[in-house]
Structures are given as structure tokens and as C-alpha cells.
Amino acid sequence: MMGIDTMTIVSGEGKETSLWQNSYLETLKKELQEVxxxxxxxxxxxxTREEAGEITNYVRWQNTALFIREIEGLTTLLKDLHALxxxxxxxxxxxxxxxxxxxxxxIIKYDFPRAxxxxxxxxxxxxxxxxxxxxxERVEQYAAx
Numbered sequence: 001m002m003g004i005d006t007m008t009i010v011s012g013e014g015k016e017t018s019l020w021q022n023s024y025l026e027t028l029k030k031e032l033q034e035v036x037x038x039x040x041x042x043x044x045x046x047x048t049r050e051e052a053g054e055i056t057n058y059v060r061w062q063n064t065a066l067f068i069r070e071i072e073g074l075t076t077l078l079k080d081l082h083a084l085x086x087x088x089x090x091x092x093x094x095x096x097x098x099x100x101x102x103x104x105x106x107i108i109k110y111d112f113p114r115a116x117x118x119x120x121x122x123x124x125x126x127x128x129x130x131x132x133x134x135x136x137e138r139v140e141q142y143a144a145x
Contacts, residue, residue: 020131021086024095028127029081035119036074039067066113073112077103077120092132096124 043064050060080102089095103120106112 020092021089021095024092024127024131025081025084025086027130028099028123029078031123031126031130032074032078032081032120035123036071036078039071039074043067070113070116070119073107073110073116074119076106076110076112077116080106092128096128100124 046055046060046063046067049055050057055063081099084099084102086095089098100121104117107114107117
């Protein structure tokens, strides 16, 4: 049985391309974009709730400011992912650890809300589940299969 980290195809140019690397990274990008879309919906919900008198103008704008910072953070992280060469990683575990550390550094550097890191960790696991059928925490255990 072929292990997850050894599944490869050879392109017409003879270059080896790992299926899991591209699949995982694209899934993670989609997961993060969905979070951005959800946050944008929350901004609209705050507007609707203010108009209905359920929250004050102050609360709406305080929440909106936080949501905008979260979107800025996630957008920055997505740009970092687009610049990442997925083929530099030999194992899925290496990729997950690198991405997690990269995101943590960006969050600290740009002073993005800490909640972003929790969102990202959740999406790292969701992308692993979607791509491989199990969570990132168990990847190392299965990588040598």
C-alpha cells in the first residue's frame, strides 16, 4: 500500500508532482476563504441587528472593526499561502507544522486578533480531514503507511 506522502504523478514534462500537496493546500485556501465569507456575513448581521434596534451603533461598529481586522489577517495569511511552494515539503506533517508556525508569526507581526489562530488551526484540521480522511494531529502516525 502506498503511503500518503509518496503518492505522486509524473507530468508530461517528466516532473514529479505530489497529489496530496496541491490538494491539501487548495482545500485549506478554500476553507479559509469560507471563513472570510462568514465574517463578512457577520458584518451584515450586525448592520441588520442595529437597524432592528437589537444592538447599539457603538456595538455594531466595535464588532465591525474586529471583523475587519480578522478579514485583513485571514487575507494576509491567504496571500502567504498563495506564495508557498507546496512541493518543498516531504510529508503532510511538515507542511502543517510550517503553515501553523508561519501563521503564528504573521499574527504576532501584524497584531491580528488571536482568534484567527484558532480559526486557522481548525481549518488546518478540516483540510486534513477533507484531503486524507483524518485530522492533522494523526497525520504523522499514518504518513509511513
